[in-house]
Amino acid sequence: MVKSSSSKKLRREAGQGYLFMAPVLIILGIFVIAPILCAIYLSFHKVELLGGTHLEFRGLDNFMKITFDDRAHIALKNTFIYVVIVVPLQTLLALVLAASLNAGMKGQKFFRIVYFLPTLTSSAVLTLIFMWMYNQNGLINHILDMLHLPTYNWIGDPSVALLAIMIMNIWATAPFFMVIYLAALQDIPDSHYEAAELDGATGLQKFWHITVPNLRPVTSFVVIMGLIGTFQLFDQSYIFSGGSGGPNNSTLTVVLLIYQYAFKSLGTMGYATALAFMLAIIILIATLLQRKFSKEESLY
Amino acid sequence: MKKRPIGKTILYVILIVYAVITLVPFLWALSSSFKSLGEIVSGSINFIPKNFTIDNYKEIFTREPLFGRWLFNSLFIAVVGTFLNLIFNSMAGYALARLSFPGKKSIFIIILAVLMIPFQVTLIPNFLILKAFGWLNTYQGMIIPGAVNATFIFMMRQFFINFPKEVEEAAAIDGLGKFGTFFRIVLPLAKPALAAQTIFVFMAFWNDFMRPLIILSDESMFTLPLGLNSFKGQFISYWNYIMAASMVFTLPILILYAFFNRYFVKGIKFTGEK
Numbered sequence: 001m002v003k004s005s006s007s008k009k010l011r012r013e014a015g016q017g018y019l020f021m022a023p024v025l026i027i028l029g030i031f032v033i034a035p036i037l038c039a040i041y042l043s044f045h046k047v048e049l050l051g052g053t054h055l056e057f058r059g060l061d062n063f064m065k066i067t068f069d070d071r072a073h074i075a076l077k078n079t080f081i082y083v084v085i086v087v088p089l090q091t092l093l094a095l096v097l098a099a100s101l102n103a104g105m106k107g108q109k110f111f112r113i114v115y116f117l118p119t120l121t122s123s124a125v126l127t128l129i130f131m132w133m134y135n136q137n138g139l140i141n142h143i144l145d146m147l148h149l150p151t152y153n154w155i156g157d158p159s160v161a162l163l164a165i166m167i168m169n170i171w172a173t174a175p176f177f178m179v180i181y182l183a184a185l186q187d188i189p190d191s192h193y194e195a196a197e198l199d200g201a202t203g204l205q206k207f208w209h210i211t212v213p214n215l216r217p218v219t220s221f222v223v224i225m226g227l228i229g230t231f232q233l234f235d236q237s238y239i240f241s242g243g244s245g246g247p248n249n250s251t252l253t254v255v256l257l258i259y260q261y262a263f264k265s266l267g268t269m270g271y272a273t274a275l276a277f278m279l280a281i282i283i284l285i286a287t288l289l290q291r292k293f294s295k296e297e298s299l300y
Numbered sequence: 301m302k303k304r305p306i307g308k309t310i311l312y313v314i315l316i317v318y319a320v321i322t323l324v325p326f327l328w329a330l331s332s333s334f335k336s337l338g339e340i341v342s343g344s345i346n347f348i349p350k351n352f353t354i355d356n357y358k359e360i361f362t363r364e365p366l367f368g369r370w371l372f373n374s375l376f377i378a379v380v381g382t383f384l385n386l387i388f389n390s391m392a393g394y395a396l397a398r399l400s401f402p403g404k405k406s407i408f409i410i411i412l413a414v415l416m417i418p419f420q421v422t423l424i425p426n427f428l429i430l431k432a433f434g435w436l437n438t439y440q441g442m443i444i445p446g447a448v449n450a451t452f453i454f455m456m457r458q459f460f461i462n463f464p465k466e467v468e469e470a471a472a473i474d475g476l477g478k479f480g481t482f483f484r485i486v487l488p489l490a491k492p493a494l495a496a497q498t499i500f501v502f503m504a505f506w507n508d509f510m511r512p513l514i515i516l517s518d519e520s521m522f523t524l525p526l527g528l529n530s531f532k533g534q535f536i537s538y539w540n541y542i543m544a545a546s547m548v549f550t551l552p553i554l555i556l557y558a559f560f561n562r563y564f565v566k567g568i569k570f571t572g573e574k
Binding site for chain 2: 010013014015016017018019020021023024025027028030031032033034035036038039042053096097100101103105107111113114115116117118120121122123124125126128129130131132133135137138139142143171175203228231232234235238239242255258259262263269272273276277279280283284
């Protein structure tokens, strides 16, 4: 009798468990799990949306097409350049800012609130503010001119347009990672620093020999988050170029290209899905490589 | 603790220079939003407007009659979306932490795996599914697919694992069922975790650009980021209007931040510890 009542209780708890999980299971099922399966299916098909949805099996054609699509190559190249420059710089800037703030400075709270502003502001607003500053007759060119530096047509010149987005995004993203570093810095025990001081270490030596090694796991996290974010650059390129990826494809990123093929041209939705898978795989590989390198480093 | 004064000076220089670099774009935008078109076009670089005017703020609502509607759409989607996230993510987190049911482990692993999938992969099928449902250009099309979030399910699970069991046991003795215990006793005690979630989820809805770009094509359904982008296209050299609209758009987040400041840092810390 005891047994049957306890199994009844278990069954009731299981029922309640499913009830508690139900909204999440339904929504993840319909809008995440089903779409992943659907995406695999679409990537092997040509998709026509005229009238209803027409599918035509094309095997690996969509994936092969990537190899000879010039715009895909340009988008990949732009995205790689963007990632390779932005991730190290924003990580370094975040670390320097966090370490400076953590050195027992007065006004820490004030600086932290100021540095948060870009994190709080939407990408659309930030992009518009920067486009206004990047204007040919705008604030940035005026400042450059005052310093006797060359001025640029930041938005219209293909050789600097992507650079303009990089500067903007390093500025916008570094403070977010700074907060993560700051939290980690506060967890490093003071005794480490005190011991180093007894040995006569300078501030910079303490930074290199205590702070940096202690922050290795957090750095790994910051770099991975940075990789994932930068590979997915879209909003800024879209607003900057009015959706075209111009001037002369200089701000065309992989995600912008996926968007264009999926929603702005006919019959290329399957190809866009194949591109999305390629991007997912690139991000996965980059993340795994980063993990591998940071593990090897920590062996020493 | 003795510190070299030179080192401290260098650190202050770094902090102050970077604070200026951070503030200038915002101050420039704010100042431009109070300037007349003539002053904008002249390309002068004074931060204090020569002829201070609040006309731009009035003009954006009259010149673009939909501006108020976009503001409403953004608020509605973000508020309802955040509310659903708070309830659904907490319920799931609670079940994963406290209740036992068959398949719990595999469900948890699936939720962790979902965290790894880039959003672009599911984007196109999501569009087709919403189209099949007739949910394009609707509030539910914007809200429901984003009504749960794997990151915060995970966060709530961690929170409830460390939650004192005695509270629930006392509630059970008082005759409250699992649902009653959860909604009346447990959830009110989870306020810090919910506050951190609120600001992040709200910001994600409020600032989202790509999803509305794909789901919403009807101008009257636009959210502010989309509206702002189309506004820019319409008034391309009226930077005074564009900056005023940008400021209106930024204000609600600043207010939210002022209220939830403490939890914001906690939330970021959590993301970092994951």
